[in-house]
Amino acid sequence: MKNVTSPQKGNEKLLEQLTNMRRELHEHPELSMMEIETTKRIRRWLEEGEIDILPFENLEVGVIAEIKGTKPGPTIAIRADIDALPIKEETNLPFSSKVDGVMHACGHDFHTASIIGTALLLKEKRDQLQGTVRFIFQPAEEIASGAKKVIEAGALEGVEAIFGMHNKPDLPVGTVGVREGALMASVDRFEIDVIGVGGHAGIPNSSIDSIVTASSIVTSLQSVVSRNVSSLQNAVVSICTIHGGSSWNVLPDKVKLEGTARTFQDDARAKIPEFMQRTVEGVAAGYGAKAEFRWYPYLPSVQNDARFAEVAKEAAIELGYEAVEAEKSPGGEDFAVYQTKIPGFFVWMGTNGTQEWHHPAFTLEEGALEVASSYFANLALKVLETWK
Numbered sequence: 001m002k003n004v005t006s007p008q009k010g011n012e013k014l015l016e017q018l019t020n021m022r023r024e025l026h027e028h029p030e031l032s033m034m035e036i037e038t039t040k041r042i043r044r045w046l047e048e049g050e051i052d053i054l055p056f057e058n059l060e061v062g063v064i065a066e067i068k069g070t071k072p073g074p075t076i077a078i079r080a081d082i083d084a085l086p087i088k089e090e091t092n093l094p095f096s097s098k099v100d101g102v103m104h105a106c107g108h109d110f111h112t113a114s115i116i117g118t119a120l121l122l123k124e125k126r127d128q129l130q131g132t133v134r135f136i137f138q139p140a141e142e143i144a145s146g147a148k149k150v151i152e153a154g155a156l157e158g159v160e161a162i163f164g165m166h167n168k169p170d171l172p173v174g175t176v177g178v179r180e181g182a183l184m185a186s187v188d189r190f191e192i193d194v195i196g197v198g199g200h201a202g203i204p205n206s207s208i209d210s211i212v213t214a215s216s217i218v219t220s221l222q223s224v225v226s227r228n229v230s231s232l233q234n235a236v237v238s239i240c241t242i243h244g245g246s247s248w249n250v251l252p253d254k255v256k257l258e259g260t261a262r263t264f265q266d267d268a269r270a271k272i273p274e275f276m277q278r279t280v281e282g283v284a285a286g287y288g289a290k291a292e293f294r295w296y297p298y299l300p301s302v303q304n305d306a307r308f309a310e311v312a313k314e315a316a317i318e319l320g321y322e323a324v325e326a327e328k329s330p331g332g333e334d335f336a337v338y339q340t341k342i343p344g345f346f347v348w349m350g351t352n353g354t355q356e357w358h359h360p361a362f363t364l365e366e367g368a369l370e371v372a373s374s375y376f377a378n379l380a381l382k383v384l385e386t387w388k
Contacts, residue, residue, distance in 0.1 A: 011370060014120065018113045018369040021045060023095040025109035029084030029102045032140035035061040038082050042112065042137050049120045054134075059153040062146065063137040067122050069129025073384050074160040077134040078376055079335060080115035081108045081141035090360040105362045107167040110351065110369065112137060114165075117373030122380060131384040134159055144187070144299050147337035160387075161308070162344040163379060164335045165372065169353025173368045176316040176375060177326030177348030180309040182264035184302035184346070185234075187332030190273070191258050192217065192280055193292040194244075198253035207251045211244055213287040214255040218242075220283050221276060228275040235263040235272065236330065262330045264301050302336045305343040311386060312345055315379035321371060331357070349375070 021041075030038050042063045046053055054064040062082065089096050089103040097103045104110075119135050136155060140146030150156070168177055194214040199207030218239050229235045237259065244255030261276070263269045273295040284291035313323040326348045335346050349372045351364035 011374075014117055014373065015367065015370040018117045018373065019366045021116060022109050022113035022366060022369060025112055026093075026104050027095050027098050029097050029099055029104045029109070031086060031102060032083040032143040032146070033061060035082050035139045038112075039063055042082070042116065045116050046119065049116075049123060051119050051123055054155075056153045056155055059149065059155070062139040062150065063135075064150075064155045065119060065135040065137075066132060067119060067126060067129065068132045069384070070127045071130040073129075073131025074387050075132040075134055075158050076380060076383055077136050077156070077159045077162040078115055078118060078380065079136040079138055079162055079164040079338065080111040081138050081146065082112050083108055083140055083142050083146070085142055085358060087358065087360050091363050093363065103360065103362075105359060106142070106357045107351065107362070107364055108141065110167050110364055110372075111165065114349075114369050114372035115376065117369060118376040118380070121373055121377035125377065125381060128381055129384060131387065133380045133384075136162075141334050144332070144334045147334040151337065151341060156338065156341055159342055161305070161383070162338045162342055163308075163346070163376065163383070164344070165347045165349045165376070166333065167351040167353070167364055167368070168348035169351055169356055169362075169364065171324070171348055171350030172352050173350050173365050174371055175322045175324055175350035176312075177350070178309060178312045178316070178323050179326035179328070180304050180306040182301050183304055183326060183328060184333045184336065185262040185264055185328075185330045186269045186301040186336075187299040188261045188269070188272075189258070189296040189298055190261065190276065191256065191294045191296075194255040194257070194284060194289060195291065196251075196253055196287070196289040199251050201249040201251055204251060208288045209251055210253060210255040210289060211251070213284055213289045214242065214244065214257060216287065217280055217283045217291065218257065220279050224272060224275045224279060229263070229268050229272070233263065233265045233268045234328070235261065235268050237261045237272070237276065262332070264328060266301070269301075299332045299334055300336045300340060302333050302346050303339055304345045307343065308345040308383065311382050312347060312379065315382050316375055319374055319378055321375065
């Protein structure tokens with residue numbers, strides 16, 4: 001593999017610039033599909049860096065930008081998500097959210113500022129680019145609809161591969177987690193209505209107890225993974241809500257359950273709904289009740305293309321960063337939607353945070369901004385130069 005001139009490390013001016021961007025975004029978080037001011041800020045910063053913004057008028061929020069190299073080659077994309085969460089911040093930072101009940105508790109402000117930094121670095125290295133880099137600043141990752149909207153807008157047209165990251169609080173700054181194959185789980189939602197016959201709590205024999213039936217269904221569903229999914233695969237089924245009844249002495253006629261299933265394997269994901277429905281309906285019938293099972297596919301799993309694993313490691317090592325084997329996460333990521341269309345690779349970026357994602361006291365070390373920016377700039381250079 002040819003040596004690629006790496007973007008400069010230790011760029012204090014860039015770090016200061018990105019830190020200011022990240023803090024401005026952090027102070028003004030916006031929920032999914034409401035990222036209007038965030039979009040304006042991103043556009044302004046890119047325009048100040050003289051980076052071309054592509055006109056996707058049917059994309060209501062979010063920004064698509066591009067840098068064309070001076071040498072011919074393929075087009076690759078780098079994606080950052082831009083939305084915040086409906087969480088009240090508890091960090092006590094001087095740049096805490098100014099929007100009550102809304103917070104960048106997943107670090108998307110970090111992602112956005114970092115990839116703007118990547119664009120600024122690649123603008124300086126344009127004469128080394130053997131192809132084109134497209135930057136996707138994507139809305140609505142938290143509600144798993146943003147990637148679909150970007151694709152529907154046509155922003156993937158002509159793109160050969162896509163790359164992205166998520167900050168990882170439990171990894172130190174200067175560490176990049178790399179893993180080929182499955183990295184993040186598929187995410188699916190289900191609902192179950194258990195329908196019995198209501199009645200007097202003291203005369204249960206005159207009723208069909210929907211609560212007892214639902215309780216047995218909850219217990220029995222744990223066998224879906226332990227007795228139906230291969231022990232060589234990963235899966236979990238969790239019941240997360242139970243609603244039923246309105247009085248302490250009345251047996252309700254209906255109980256509603258809701259939950260999620262996660263796995264890393266497509267074949268397991270395809271089988272789980274069938275196993276669940278069979279279990280739910282069978283248990284209900286045993287109690288003389290009925291059950292209605294509904295399955296809602298949400299997100300596929302993040303599956304990293306093996307052809308980019310080595311270059312993803314080398315892009316970190318070449319800059320003096322540490323590349324480690326990334327641990328799988330049962331969390332979901334709509335980056336996976338892009339990977340159903342084109343090859344992609346997603347990495348963990350160490351941020352040495354104090355709390356996990358979605359915590360009201362979530363923080364990270366801002367020095368990771370420069371690490372992420374330089375890493376993705378170097379990755380883009382190397383992928384384009386070594387493209388086959």
